[in-house]
Amino acid sequence: MTDRAFNFAAGPAILPLTVLEQAQRDLVSLPDVGASPLEVGHRSPWFSAVIEETRSNLRDLLAIPDGYQVVFCQGGASMQFSMVAMNLLRGTGATADYVITGSWGSKAIAEARKEGNTRIAWTGADEGFSRVPGTEELLGSIAEGPAYVHVTSNETIQGVEFPTTPIVPDEVPLVADVSSDFLSRPIDIGRYGLLYAGAQKNAGPAGVTVVIVRDDLLGRIPDGLPSILDYRTYVEHGSRYNTPPVFAIYIVLLVTRWLRDDVGGIDEMHKRNREKADLLYDVLDAAPMFFRGHAQTDARSLMNVxxxxxxxxxxxxxxxxxxxRGLVELKGHRSLGGIRASIYNAMPREGVEALAAFMREFHERASESGIEERPTRI
Ligand SMILES: Cc1ncc(COP(=O)(O)O)c(C=O)c1O
Structure with a gap:
């Protein structure tokens, strides 16, 4: 296939070519099944094996410890904004602390407010969401005994990412929206109470959201929630209480196999992601008056530049x-403007090299034609 552009979209985003090719081979008829993955029942032996292996591949790739459940929801990460608060805040009388490092964290707290008391523990709003809090700053911002602390590990719109796991007091459940850096780097799951990720950046297509939840938190869920919005329903029914997004989960399975077999695991993926991101940040750093990066250096996202x-x-x-030149979907989010290059796992190094070369050339041409170099505020 030679007609594929390098797709820098923020999500739904580029998928590994081998995954698409496998899906193409299977689309009309799965071997031994005689039907398309779009047609097979969610209680069939084929799908039982798919969901089982997807879960177990995620456990292996991310070294998910015992005592955590992996479930598949729908409704995107946006539904998790509500579900987290319904399950872990509603009726507790406690307050949930939110650390706001960009647009998605702001949306998350807006939904949680409908369920109970919330507090902005830390916000980067005054600095245009260009950084994340340091360890001491974060620890100092958390109230006594919150229901949980919510963070967004990578803010997709601003391109601001926590460089390491945010540290909160041991007894406080840490809840993270990891939608846009899920599977991009190792993650110390044991430090979290709950993580959620819409699949459509690094894990698969839109339509499925992976949720990883610690067992003890399931015990805190109030009775009376709609079944479909209660995490226990997903655990008790193996994510098949109702019809799950069969095709989307099947693609997540292929992506996890690609990560394991073709890439060689999450450490290797992280190394490649670091190298890819450096290629672009080096271009920004070489001409800071022309390319004005949004994120402060120590909060630069490896996923969204x-x-x-x-x-x-x-x-x-x-x-x-x-x-x-075949470098597409580079327009920044409408709320921020500018340029955003999303370089998720599946973006090959060649795509990033092509973009870096184009950027250098563009800058040279602009300088030759006397473009005034002055910083633009983002
Ligand atoms: C970090 C983050 N959180 C939440 C969302 C919302 O996800 P969804 O559209 O799946 O509800 C996005 C989507 O881009 C995101 O990047």
């Missing part, structure tokens, strides 16, 4: 010329 050019006109030219 966000920056601005000296003018919106130049940004429009950049996007058009990049697209003409």
């Amino acid at each position: 966000t920056f601005r050019l000296p003018s919106e006109k130049l940004e429009a030219t950049f996007l058009a010329k990049a697209a003409a």
Whole structure:
């Protein structure tokens, strides 16, 4: 296949080519099944094996310890904004602390407010969401005995990522929206109470959300929640209380196999992601008055590289010329403007090299034609 562009979309995002090819081979008829994965029942032996292996591959890849459940929900990460608060905040009388490092954290707390008391423990709003709190700063911001602390490990819109696991007091459940850096780097699951990830960045297509939840938190869930919004329903029914997104989970399975067999695991994936991100950040650092990166250096995302050019006109030219070279979906989120290069797991190094080369060339051409270099505020 040679007609695929390098797709830098933030999500739904690029998938590994071998995964798409496998899905293409299986699409009309799965070997030994005689039907498409779009047609097979969710209680069939084929899907039972799919869901079992997907769970076990995720456990192996992420070294998920005993005492945690892996379940598959629908409704995207956005539904988790509500579900987390319904299950872990509603009726407790306690307050949930939210650490807001960008747009998605702001959306998460807005939903939690409908379920109980919330508090903004820390926010980067005044600094345009350009950094994350340091360890001491974070610890000092957390109230006494919160129901949980919620963080967004990678803010997809701003391109701001926690470089390591945020540290909260041991007894406080740490809840994380890991939608846009799930499976991109090792993660110390044992430090978390609950993690959730919409699949459509690193794990598969839109339609399935992976939730990893610690057993003891299931005991805190109030009775009376709608069954479909109660984590216990997913655990008790093996994520098949109702019809799950069969095809989406099957693609997640193929992605986990790709990560294990083709890439060689999460450590190797992380190494490649670091190298890919460095290729772009090096270009920004070489011309900081032209490419103005949004994130402060120690909070730079390995997944979403966000920056601005000296003018919106130049940004429009950049996007058009990049697209003409097969470098597509580079427009920043509408709330922020500028450029965003999402370089998830499946983006090959060649795609990032092509973008870095294009950026250097674009800068040289602009300098030659006397473009004034002045920083644009993001
Ligand atoms: C970090 C993060 N959280 C939440 C969401 C919302 O996800 P969904 O559209 O699956 O509800 C996104 C989507 O881009 C995201 O990047």
